[in-house]
Amino acid sequence: MRSGRSLSGLSIILVSAIALLCDEVEAAESARPSRPNIILFLVDDMGWSDCGAYGSTYYETPNIDAFAKKAMRFTDAYAQPLCSPTRGCILTGKHAARHGITSATGHISPQGAGFEILPAAAPPNQRMRTPASKNYLDPEEYTLAEALRDAGYRTAHVGKWHLGLIRPHWPERQGFEVAFHCHPDPGPPGFYFSPYGVHPSGAPSQGRRVGTITDGPKGEYIVDRLADEAIRFIETDSEKPFFLNLWSYGVHGPWGHKEEYTKGFASKVDPSGRQQNPIMASMLRSVDECFGKVLTAVERRGLSGNTIIVFNSDNGGNVVSNTPADQGFQQRKATVPPLATWEQWAGKNPPTNNAPLREGKASLYEGGTRVPLMWSWPGKITSGTTNASVVGHIDLYPTLLALAGLDKPTSQAMDGISYANVLQGGGTLDRVAFFNYFPHFGGPGNAGGAWVRRGNRKLIRWFGAAPEERFELYDLSGDIGESKNLAASEPEEVRDLDAQLEQFLEDTGAVLPQPNPAYRPTPK
Template sequence: MTSFRLLSRFIPSILGVLLLSSSLLAQDRPPNIILIMADDLGVETIGTYGSDSYQTPYLDAMAADGAKFENCFAQPLCTPSRVQIMTGQYNVRNYTVFGQLDRSQTTFANLLQEAGYKTAIAGKWQLGKEKDAPQHFGFEESCLWQHMLGATDEEGNDTRYSNPILEINGVPRHFDEGQFSTDVTSDFLIDFIERNQEQPFFAYYPMIITHCPFVPTPDSEDWDPSSPGSPTYKGDARYFGDMVSYMDKTIGKIIAKVDELGLSEETIIIFTGDNGTDQPVVSSFRGRAYPGGKKFTTDNGIHVPLLIQWKGKILPGLENEDLIDFSDFLPTLMDLAKVKIPKEIPIDGVSFYPQLMGKKGSPRDWIYSWFTRNGDLESLKEFARSKEYKLYATGEFYQVKEDWMEESPLAPDELNAEAKKVYKTLSKALDKYENIRK
């Protein structure tokens, strides 16, 4: 009896210790990470940035609930951007050829997986045709278009949207009952999230949409669930707006699922685009005509949205004008996950995690770009830029904030004091990378 009384006296204390330990463990648990990257989607397509052509209510709400970065820049094409965002390095260090990621590289998924994260990727791959490529680069589960297979079927129809052909963990599957790939891939990731919600997870969603061919979505008036896919590469640009809306709606679906599972305060959701909007799309942006600039190094080819939501952690409505480029994502994710980057990996990026928390951080004075589609130096476009100015390695100097189409190069001997100072800074940035590829 005495023993029972003694034990009953200590039970509340024991429970208190257990609850405190559980609370501390919850605080120490790194956040879940969902990284969403739309395909061929420039900043001019998003309402919160000033789009006059499209409605993006879910992304606008994401900005209102979290952070919006005004000056985020990608590479002008998908593979260069994907290599850069996944490795944290400028293409000058590790880019090989279009459609490939060198298997010697370490990605953000490799690092997060090694740190105990469950990992998955869904959407567009185009980074190597080896069957184990996604798993080799750190993704335990995958649902991908253009992994081992090509972009069209035997009849020449595009396989990426209606009744798509996708590869689930390296096994091809033809979804031929009226499915739309955006639904299939987002449902795959949602299932992954539901199954792994008890531990930290990393869900990477390089979306297939809004890349051409421009086609009807299931919300379009003339949607045809029996369509075998577009017979042409470009499709019809009049459907681009429908595709933007469907992309936005799908992101809303993912956010709603995170909220439904009670994970919104444990999950950071990041949205961006891999490069500018494709031609021949012309949008209205902040009251002016804004042509798609995919594959060009002008702002309409590289200026992309960056919206980040983490309820309870990021101050709602936070706006930031610091320079960000795709090399910055890997170090930011590692900061979020409290993962140390191995010293032998040469990271070019700078973490913007402090800015997410409303702190100054380490804002960049410049970003750098080494861009060539196939790795050849003949077509190389190399530049460094600040928010205001841009200097190409070939000598052209532009005030890009005003001259965003780069139509009027500035003469070096006619620069004012501010421009001369920036010119010198950007020259040093170019010099820093001059001998890496040689």
């Protein structure tokens, strides 16, 4: 009897000890900081100065500007000159020269086996044989979404994809568990307005969009709908952290806009005399509202303190489309409803103006590659600051992993580097130079080129140009508009930077344009 009482007493003590230990473990788990939620908000074709936070005195972007006051704003952030290459760089951490998507071809059928980047022939009116862009993100890439998913994140892609036309290359196959998208997708379905006309099955083609986008009420604006879908994902009950990849359709063509907003900008005058397109102002207002709704949803759920938010653009602002220099505009205007009233509202104005930067989208000058970039994580990222570190699209993957406390995957070779220490105020960026490669069109020779930036010196090498036009050297510290070419007066600097550029091209396996043996100049 005495033995039984003793055993019972020991059992009570043992159970109590286990319960106490469990309570301590649970308390330790709850005290341990969870991985941060991540929102990547990417605007399409938004130029470096297309919001108040970056100096616009015409566009009205109150939510973006308020966010900038709580964020770290980068002044020298870069992307590719076109969207598909940048998107591939973000998800892989690799330069476009390495992952192979070098032009905006993500809506075209993927190439088959044996695809040659450099075609064997070119038409006789083409001076150079230029490389072809890969039309899809290779499934063998271990994407940012896959890395976060495998680390326990819920993942969602909402909006434009432009990294593959057919199902094997859709976001669901690249690490996103939830996806709201359609194909082909250089621009939005329904010319921005519902009914969007997206089919849930079948093969996508030029006349048939296929994907997961569903119609909303008639006249619903797709940018507003993206906000609704993003909020639905944010508000999903789950113990897991989330990664939301919200890639806006705005402000890309065909420039569908809310006329009630556009009317409000029609009589507004830009004090700087730079930006004067009410359609673009209207579209940016809608993008700003979308961003604001997402921020509000995060706050409403009490997630602000543990959510990293990145605001970025995929390339520089468009300064050519729908202008007198755009030879296809009048033909497109007859078949694209939003363009019917372009001249009524915008006159001969381009979509935007990137001044003081030179040129814009599809250009290797600063106007085509320098983009807005802001980061926020309350208490972790130094807020209300401006940073001049040279960073870019390839760095988002390793930086987000570092901030989330995750190691870089050994299976994914990356060109990007983490600048988490810069964001958290703990140091400077360990980078010697930054590079860009765009071998398609533009510049002397019309075969694209590549550039290297080291410090404030930027060297552009044009492929296919005559020797005297091959290089352009700029000092961006005093010439952000790239108006004074220093190449002729600083040959040693040109040689030194070109050697670095050559090493980059070799390291990444960049395919360079080659002279076309069949070239026959057109008689003048």
